[in-house]
Amino acid sequence: MSAPFERTPPEDEGVHLSVEESSVSTVEPFGGQYTPLQFNIKESVHVQHYGKSSHILPGLMDDGTRVMIKKRPISEITSSRPEKEILSKLSAPFIVRVQCYMEDKEFSYMVLESVNSTLEERIQNVSQHTNTEETKAGLINLTVQVLEGLNFLHQKKYLHGDVTHRNVLVDGEGQPRWIDFTSSAEVTCGEGRKMEDEIRRAGELAYYILSGGENHTGHNTSRDVDDLQWDFIKWMTEEKKSLKEALDHPVFWKKNRKLRYLEALGNLKKEATKKLQHAFLGCPGSVLDIWRPPSTPPMTFFSIT
Secondary structure, eight states, rough: OOOOOOEEOTTTTOOOOOTTTOOOOOEEEETTTSSSOOEEEEETTTOOOSSSEEOOOOEETTOOOEEEEEEEEEEEHHHHHHHHHHHHHHTTBBBEEEEEEEEEEEEEEEEEEEEEEEEHHHHHHHTTTSSSHHHHHHHHHHHHHHHHHHHHHHTTTTSSSOOOOGGGGEEETSSSEEEOOOOOOOOTTOOOOHHHHHHHHHHHHHHHTTTTTTOSSSSSSOOOTTTHHHHHHHHHHSOOOOOOHTTTSSSOOHHHHHHHHHHTHHHHHHHHHHHHHHTTTTSSSOTTTTTSSSTTTOOOOOOOO
């Protein structure tokens, strides 16, 4: 193996890169916040993720910071450059952050913050709780985090373009991060159907998380997904609610908010209210046609926090 080729780009003397077996032609740092660093691409290590035409390798900055390097053939430059541009505009807790980008004659390299496990592995770790309620709460929290990241994209008028559990990796603190924005694009007028399709896929992904790793088939086949959670899934897979609306579903309400909602429904029949209370508070009972009966007029207390 030849010695690493090192080059500091004249347009930014603050970033020093070292890439083995490459002749760097373009280096583009982001944000202007990085001190002089080097990173090394190690071809012999475990590949963390495969995309449509790329793969992600773990790397290490000279200051010890772990990173991921997304390596893609230079022939796919029409995919890597737009993805880099999109990620450089998006800074949110549950979206992977890009640190710098470079190209040589054969490949493009996008340096990303480190994420070291899959969503499937995170679900398995959460599901290991011996306390069923802790497991349920952990999976609900994970679902919120994943959907919050996607909702941020939608609020910025972007589609991810490939919503699947394989495109969510998890960092060292257990936080999920959306990756692989190769198919991402801005939403334009007349593309509402694409947004609806992405929301449907997000609902299927939410089912995958809440069920502990089962695929969505259109029917609730998991004993781990209760009636209230299934109602939430149907909001996205059938009713195509926006993610902003879906994240305000009662399945994510705190106990105090649920109790205040029940108090506001005092005009309902006592038995119906009792069943609703059971569904809200984790006891047996159906919620599908009770918590929002068709005959009930619009209410204003959904904004209670």
